[in-house]
Amino acid sequence: MRFDSIIIGGGVAGLCAGLRLAEAGRKTLIMASGQSALHFSSGSVDLLGGEGDPREALQDFIDSHPDHPYAKVGHDNVLKSLLDLQTHCAAQGLTLVSGERNHHRLTPIGTLKSTWLSPDTCAVVGDTALPDTLLLATLEGFRDFHPALAAANLARQSAFRSCKILTGELRLPQLAAFSRNPHEFRSADIARLCDRHDLIKELASEISRLIIDSGTPCSHVILPACLTLGLVGPRLAELEKRTGCTIREVATMPPSLIGMRLQESLKQRFLALGGTFLTSERVQGAHCEGDRVVGLFSQNGEDILFEADHFVLATGSFFSRGLESRLRGIREPIFGADVLSDPERDAWAGRRLFDHHPFMGFGVKTDEQLRVLRGGTAFSNLYAAGSVLAHYDPIREGSGSGVAVATGWQAAGHILGAL
């Protein structure tokens, strides 16, 4: 099987590389062994944490972190890559919005997390004033979002000081089937049910009942993200029309439908641009000639070779097995690439959960063009992107998906530039 480019990994980094290559008319294949981190993430895209405008903070950050992936992409290209992401998502009907500075998205436990881009259907605290009253509602029996816990934590935030937070449970008899097995009562199960049966009318009357029962006028409601596996905008609009309330979603505990929708939108866009996406295809190894990768083989055996002119390694971090932690050290399993690590195992993690953990910055080393290094020499046609990369700490910096988007986009740019 021969392609112009092959990307290993179907997360946001691999998809952003694939979108740019497919859009340029290249015959592009993405091979993904399984789910990506987006299935567990909020679906918001962090650029750089902090309260201000991360676009302004970016250049200083790059200057003080010369090894960081953002430094290899460059300030302007990082911003271009995020605009491209917004354009591709918009083409699939998913609107990602930003303001003039970071906004805060609500987490399922009622804390606020600073981020750059969020779907316009998400519950966020931005520049507009908060309402006087807010209803946090969940579905009766659902365990992955607890309005009382979220409300208690939100009430501690200064932004919510003058906002009265109501909580309640929506009762839907259709959900009774799930009560037999709580493991089947996850956001994705509810979404599948809502996709099969139109429950909007029942949901709307339950929201109205909660507001009437509270005895407090309220026209702003937040629900857990579990109403559909597809685009939620039309469904929320219908609920808003029936209730007269503004309705937004909060990501639940994983699986996270908001992240899954972002993944699916990017994948569908990639397919629409002519790309090929293979799922359940774990790349096991590569055939190389000198510094050139010739082809890849998967779990189906070495005699089926996936050949291409260029390759992108976007296999994620430990979470997705793009990096493997062994007793003797950290390794990148497909190419045996050079990995930034610490020989002293005791130095890998901080002592407490919320301490800094050096292993977060471990990953594959590259040259300035994001070409993967092995034995200190760069492969001529293999680039790396996303959380497999060394020298960045998504949690400490608040840069998780931002780095994945920017480096995926940039790796594709280098491939196009090399043609």
Ligand SMILES: Cc1cc2nc3c(=O)[nH]c(=O)nc-3n(C[C@H](O)[C@H](O)[C@H](O)COP(=O)(O)OP(=O)(O)OC[C@H]3O[C@@H](n4cnc5c(N)ncnc54)[C@H](O)[C@@H]3O)c2cc1C
């Ligand atoms: C729980 C969680 C919450 C997060 N929340 C946020 C957030 O709110 N905001 C934010 O900006 N960032 C967040 N992040 C970080 C962000 O999601 C990741 O940095 C980003 O998604 C990484 O994308 P990636 O494409 O590099 O890797 P991944 O998403 O990990 O994708 C790797 C892909 O490679 C595939 N793969 C791995 N090995 C092979 C192989 N051998 N062959 C074929 N395919 C392979 C995997 O199946 C997967 O498809 C979160 C991360 C996690 C884990």
